[in-house]
Structures are given as C-alpha cells and as structure tokens.
Amino acid sequence: MTKSPITSPLGDAEKEATGAVLQATLVDLIDLSLIAKQAHWNVVGQNFRSAHLQLDELVSAARQYTDDVAERANAIGVSPNGKAKTVVKSSGIPDYPANWQTVEATVAAIVEILGEVIKRLRERIEETDKTDLVTQDLLIEIAAELEKQHWMWQAQTA
Ligand SMILES: [Fe+2]
Numbered sequence: 001m002t003k004s005p006i007t008s009p010l011g012d013a014e015k016e017a018t019g020a021v022l023q024a025t026l027v028d029l030i031d032l033s034l035i036a037k038q039a040h041w042n043v044v045g046q047n048f049r050s051a052h053l054q055l056d057e058l059v060s061a062a063r064q065y066t067d068d069v070a071e072r073a074n075a076i077g078v079s080p081n082g083k084a085k086t087v088v089k090s091s092g093i094p095d096y097p098a099n100w101q102t103v104e105a106t107v108a109a110i111v112e113i114l115g116e117v118i119k120r121l122r123e124r125i126e127e128t129d130k131t132d133l134v135t136q137d138l139l140i141e142i143a144a145e146l147e148k149q150h151w152m153w154q155a156q157t158a
Helices: 012-042 048-075 084-090 103-127 133-157
Strands: none
Touching: 012 048, 012 084, 012 103, 012 133, 048 103, 048 133, 103 133
16 A cells, blocks of 8 residues: 555645655664664673663663654654665664674764764754654654763763
C-alpha cells in the first residue's frame, strides 16, 4: 500500500519534508541503539561495570525515542522504515569497531558517535522549524536527553 491510509495534519510539502526528517532520525536512533548494545557487551577494563551499565541507559533512551519517532511519522501520515537493510544503507553515524574495547576506547567512541547524532538532530530541529513544530518538539526532547548523556560520557574523559 503506497497511498497513506492515515490523514496528515500537514500540507503535502510539509508532510514530505517532515517525513524525511523523521525517517533520517529513525535510522540514526536504531543504529545508535545497536551500537550502544554492542559497546555494552564488549567493554572491558577498569570501571567496566559503570560503563557497562551506563551503556544500557543509552540503549534504553535510543530504543524509546526510536518508537516515538516512528509513531510520530505515522501520525503525520508517513510510513516509517526501520528495517535492518534500510538502516545499513541510510544511517549517517560513525561505525563502531568489532571485538572487545577498553573502557577508554569505548568512552571515546561513544562521545564521538553521540556528538554526531546530536549534530544531525540539531540540523533537523532547524529544518522542522518551518514544517512542523510538533515534530520539532519531539526532536528537541530527544536532543536534550542525548546531550545530557553526551555530557556524562565526556565527563569521564576529563
Ligand atoms: Fe546486558
């Protein structure tokens, strides 16, 4: 089914632009949730337990927002696509290395990846300023939480 069975509160141009923003955010967040789990499983070294647990907080946030973003897409009449193959093709965040990683390497990688996710989110907050303020509000909420977690990861490198 390609015609939307859901009416949109937005005009066609706004719906298309906002749908693209939500789809791009969806794949970034799915990728982030998978990377954070990968890191959770593979972190080793001093303070292992703290990093291991903190990574699951990131997984939880990413998973929750993945659902919120996909369901917001539906609410504006756009079908969300969260398939693994779609994520591989369209996620824009840096890759995470395979194999075990020290706490130090893990923190550095997570700081970089979160920084990129946040940068892309902030660009989309700008874009949705003119297309849909309700979606913008959701993106702001996500950015606030991820920026808080970004701080907490950076605080470990001081
Ligand atoms: Fe676990």
